[in-house]
Amino acid sequence: MKTPLTLEQLGNNFSDLHPAYRQNEALVEAARCLFCFDAPCTRACPTHIDVPRFIRQILHDNPAGAAKTILSENILGGSCARACPTEVLCEGACVDRTLGGPVQIGRLQRYATDYAMNGDLRFFQPGRETGKTVAIVGSGPAGLSCAHELRKMGHAVTLFEARDVAGGLNTLGIAAYKITTEFALSEVELVRQMGAHIRLNSPVDAAKLARLRASYDAVFLGIGLGATAKLNLPGEGAADVWEALDFIFQTHTQPLSECHVGQNVIVIGAGNTAIDVATEAVRLGAANATIAYRRSQEEMSAFAYEYELAQNDGVRFEWSVQPVEFVLRDGKLTAIEFQRTRLGSSGRPANVELVAGSEFTMVCDMAVKALGQMALLELLAGVNGVRFEKGKLVVDPETGSTGASGLFAGGDCISLGAEIVNAVQEGKIAARGIDQYLRRGIVTGSE
Numbered sequence: 001m002k003t004p005l006t007l008e009q010l011g012n013n014f015s016d017l018h019p020a021y022r023q024n025e026a027l028v029e030a031a032r033c034l035f036c037f038d039a040p041c042t043r044a045c046p047t048h049i050d051v052p053r054f055i056r057q058i059l060h061d062n063p064a065g066a067a068k069t070i071l072s073e074n075i076l077g078g079s080c081a082r083a084c085p086t087e088v089l090c091e092g093a094c095v096d097r098t099l100g101g102p103v104q105i106g107r108l109q110r111y112a113t114d115y116a117m118n119g120d121l122r123f124f125q126p127g128r129e130t131g132k133t134v135a136i137v138g139s140g141p142a143g144l145s146c147a148h149e150l151r152k153m154g155h156a157v158t159l160f161e162a163r164d165v166a167g168g169l170n171t172l173g174i175a176a177y178k179i180t181t182e183f184a185l186s187e188v189e190l191v192r193q194m195g196a197h198i199r200l201n202s203p204v205d206a207a208k209l210a211r212l213r214a215s216y217d218a219v220f221l222g223i224g225l226g227a228t229a230k231l232n233l234p235g236e237g238a239a240d241v242w243e244a245l246d247f248i249f250q251t252h253t254q255p256l257s258e259c260h261v262g263q264n265v266i267v268i269g270a271g272n273t274a275i276d277v278a279t280e281a282v283r284l285g286a287a288n289a290t291i292a293y294r295r296s297q298e299e300m301s302a303f304a305y306e307y308e309l310a311q312n313d314g315v316r317f318e319w320s321v322q323p324v325e326f327v328l329r330d331g332k333l334t335a336i337e338f339q340r341t342r343l344g345s346s347g348r349p350a351n352v353e354l355v356a357g358s359e360f361t362m363v364c365d366m367a368v369k370a371l372g373q374m375a376l377l378e379l380l381a382g383v384n385g386v387r388f389e390k391g392k393l394v395v396d397p398e399t400g401s402t403g404a405s406g407l408f409a410g411g412d413c414i415s416l417g418a419e420i421v422n423a424v425q426e427g428k429i430a431a432r433g434i435d436q437y438l439r440r441g442i443v444t445g446s447e
Contacts (some may be wrong), residue, residue, distance in 0.1 A: 003246060004285055005284070005285040006346065007256075007257055008287070010108055010163060010256040010257060010283075010284070010285075011161060011256075012105075013177070013284075014176050014177045014251070014256060014283060015177065016082075016177065017082075017178060017193050017309075018082075018106070018107055018110075019356075020107075020110060020114055021107055021108070021109060021110070021111040021197050023061075023365055026058055026107075026108060027058070027059060028160050029103065029104050029107070029108055030055045030056075030058040030059040030108060031059060032060070032103050033052060033055045033056070033103050034095065035050060035052045035055070035056060035422075036095060039051060039052050039105075040093040040094070040095060040279070041090040041091070041105060042090075043093065043447065044089050044090050044092065044093035044202070045089060045090050045421065046089070046421045046422050046424075046425040047073045047074040047080075047421055047424055047425045047428070048073060048418075049069070049070050049073045049077070050069055050073070051076055051090055051105055052061065052138035053110055053245065054066040054069040054070050054108075054112060054410075055068050055103070055105070056110055056277040057069060057208075058111065058112060059373060062115060063112045063115035063116070063268040064115065064119070064121055064363060065258065066108075066111075066112035066115075067112040067113050067115055067116035067121065067123070068116075068123045069114055070109055070112055071113065071116070071123060071124075071190075072123070072124075073228075073428075074145075074171065074421065074424050075144065075148045075187070075190055075424070076141055076144065076146055076187050076420060076424050077109055077113045078110065078113035078114065078117060078147065078183065078186075078187060079110075079141070079170055079179055079183070079184060079187060079389050079420055080106075080109070080394035080419075080420050080421045080424070081106050081107070081109035081113060082106075082178050082179050082183075083174050083178040083179050083420060084106070084420055084421045085272075085305070085419060087303065087305045088302075088303060089419075089421070090105045090106070091103070091105050091106065092358055095425060097257060097288070098214045098378075102148035104115075105421035108138065109385055113204070113320075114252045117186055117204060120397050122154045122193065124148070124152055125150050125152075125194075126151045126152065126154060126194055126195050127151070127153045127154030127155075127345035128154045128433075129154050129156070129285070130153070130154040130155050130438065130439075131156075131188070131248065132155045132218070132417035132438040133157075133158070133216045133217050133218075134150055134155050134156070134157050134158075134195045134216060134217060134218045134219070134220060134434060134438075135158055135160065135162050135212040135215075135216040135218075135219045135220070136158065136160065136219075136222060136409070137159075137209070137212070137219065137220065137221050137222060137223055138159070138161065138162075138168060138223045138224055139143065139159045139161040139166040139167060139168055139188070139198055139206045139222075140161075140167065140168020140170060140222055140224055140411060141168060141169075141222075141411065141423035141424050141427065142220075142222035142410040142411030142412075142423040142424070142426050142427040142430075143159055143168070143222030143411070143422045143427065144159075144166075144167070144168075144170075144187070144191045144427070145423065145424040145425075145426075145428055145431070145439050146220050146222065146408075146410065146428070146430050146431045146434075147159055147191050147194075147426065147429030148170030148190070148191050148194055148196070148429075149197040149428050149432070150196075150431045150434060150435070151194035151195055151196055153374075153431070153435045154157040155217075155434070155435070155438060156195075156221060157195075157196045157197065158196070158197045158198075159196060159197065159198045159199065159217075160199050160202040160204050161198060161199065161200050161201075161202060162201070162204070163200065163201070164184070164200050164201050165189050165200065166185070166188045166198050166200065166221075167185060167187070168224060168410070169224065169245070169412075170184045170420060171184040171185060171188070171252065172245075172249045172252045172253070173245050173248055173250070173273075174248070174276065175248065175276040175279065175280055176223055176248075176251040176256075176280070176282075177232060177252075177279075177283065179223065180251075180252075180275075180393050181252040193264065196428050200304045204223075204376065204379065204447075205327045205379065206379055206380070206381050206383075208212075209380075209383075210423055212268070212410055213406060216314065217406065217438055218406045218408065218434045218437060218438060219391070219395075219406060219407050219408070220400075220408045220409065220410070220430055220431075220434065221369065221379075221402070221407070221408070221409040221410075221413060222410055222411045222413070222423070222426075222427065223376050223379060223409075223411070223412075223413050224376070224411055224412040224413060225373035225376065225412045225413065225416065225417060226368075226373055227243065227373060228243040228244060228245070228369050228371055228372070228373055229369075229371045229372055229373065230401060231268075231323065231369065231371070233323060233324065233326060234323055234325045234326065234395075235325055235326030235327060235328045236326055238326060238328055238331065238332070239331075239332050240262065240332060240333035240367065241367045241369065242366065242367065242368045242369070243367075243368070243369055244267075244269070244273050244274065244276075244277050244368055244369060244370035244371075245273075245373075247274060247277050247280070247281075247368050248273075248277065248280065248300075251280060251284075255358070256284065259284050260366075261281050261284040261285055261286050261366065262281075262286060262364065262365040262366025263286060263287045263288070263290045263365055263368050264286070264287060264290075264363055264364045264365055264366070265278070265281040265286045265288065265289045265290070265364060265365075265366045265367075265368065266289075266290050266291075266292055266336055266362060266364040266366070266367050266368070267289065267290070267291045267292070267367075267370055267372060268293075268323055268367065268368070268369050268371060269280070269291070269293065269367045269371045269372070270293035270295075270300035270301065270302055270317075270367065271289055271300070271301040271302050271370060272301070272302050272303060272341065273370045274291055274293075274302065274368075274370035275291070275302050275306040275307065275309065275315075277368045278290075278291050278310055278313075278315040279310050279313045279372055280317060281317065281366075282313045282314055282315060282366075283313070288316065289313075289314070289315045289316070290315070290317070290339065290364075291310065291315060291316070291317050292317075292318045292321050292323065292362070293318070293319055293320075293321070294320065294321060294322040294341050294352050295319070295320065295332030295341070295343070295352060296319050296320055296343075297317070297319050303345065314425035318338070320340060320341045320342065321338040321339070321340060321341060322339055322341050322352065323336050323337070323338055323341050324337050324338065324359070325337040327361065328368060332365070333364065333365055333366065333367060334363065334364075334365070334395070335361045335362060335363045335364060336361070336362050336364055336367055337359060337360075338356040338359070338360055338361070338362060339354045339355065339358050339359050339360075340354070340356060340358035340360075341354055342355055344429070346373070372416070372417065373412075373416075373417065376413065377391070377393070380393070383402075384406070385402065385403040385404035385405065386402045386403055386404050386407070390416075391416060392413070392414055392415065392416050393409050393410070393413050393414050394414070395409050395410070395414050395430075396433070397429070398429070398433070399430070399433025399435075399436065399437075400426060400429045400430025400431075400433045400434075401430075401433055406428040408433055408434055408437075409430065410427050410429065410430045411421065411423040411426055411427070416425065430446075
């Protein structure tokens with residue numbers, strides 16, 4: 001059995017993936033930028049931050065100005081600098097690959113936003129009060145972004161958060177070595193400072209949503225997603241079979257030394273959340289962590305740099321395997337029985353078929369399901385005008401409107417799980433749509 005990690009080892013394991021730049025390092029990196037006129041990096045950013053502008057401001061030793069440029073488009077720019085896949089967004093579009101790869105835009109963005117955060121700089125003020133009220137369901141990135149934009153426009157905003165802490169998955173659901181709880185909450189404070197009210201421990205069901213629609217002039221849904229999809233396998237209800245977000249939540253809500261982790265951990269799924277779980281398991285002290293996926297490496301949804309991170313942490317991968325039973329002994333998980341798979345000839349992507357006679361068992365004392373989450377569609381039961389496609393709530397991409405009077409949405413409930421930066425942009429789009437709706441003098445009533 002592996003010796004438990006010391007507090008110092010745990011602290012080192014959960015330190016920043018990419019340490020913050022010092023001033024001289026930021027200036028040197030900023031000098032590499034070519035300041036492209038057409039700025040493919042800006043076009044690749046879902047929130048369209050003027051990347052050349054903020055890098056030039058850093059180069060001219062004006063990090064406060066750079067922070068304002070960033071935060072004007074993305075109030076969660078600090079989180080995005082830490083956890084967004086810059087390698088496939090802004091940095092992936094960078095044309096300067098002649099001097100050791102693309103400009104490190106994410107780390108420069110962090111340098112600027114950290115400067116503003118550490119200096120408690122405030123760049124924005126609430127707009128002139130309009131007398132209009134907006135209820136925002138959920139205080140994750142989409143809800144926070146929408147709230148901040150609406151306050152700049154002068155609308156009164158109240159966010160309803162089901163948990164006892166604000167921030168959604170930004171606060172609780174991202175690997176703690178990417179974003180700390182403290183940093184995520186500091187960004188929530190930026191929205192509070194604009195006069196947005198946040199009501200914690202305030203879940204919203206269908207009945208409460210109807211009341212909100214009747215008493216507020218508009219409602220924005222930033223509800224995210226619900227529980228992990230079930231496999232419906234024998235033994236799945238055992239205490240040692242975890243959901244991915246529950247495993248990650250514990251690293252944000254209690255000391256790392258008190259977090260539960262098995263000696264032999266199997267993570268089912270191969271998305272970015274599965275990578276977060278597996279790498280955190282290793283960093284918490286698991287002797288072995290294995291990701292098991294029913295398709296091939298080429299078909300996994302995790303980004304290549306996340307896959308590389310997991311490999312560097314010693315995570316093993318089992319491809320083309322599907323669990324068929326969680327094996328229990330006296331109620332405790334001891335193994336998972338798998339069956340080999342192959343791709344069928346039909347479907348896009350091709351269907352997965354089980355290979356007869358290929359059963360085998362992998363020993364484990366903890367399993368974590370990272371299979372994606374189900375949308376909270378029951379919240380909208382009976383709401384006229386809304387529609388769904390493939391489990392996603394459909395909205396007007398120009399306004400965020402759901403089609404129901406005064407009801408807008410953004411974030412994971414319309415994307416089934418994208419990046420922080422996408423949720424921020426969807427919150428901004430909806431805020432503009434809500435502003436247009438309210439300034440037409442239309443007041444929402446119950447249908």
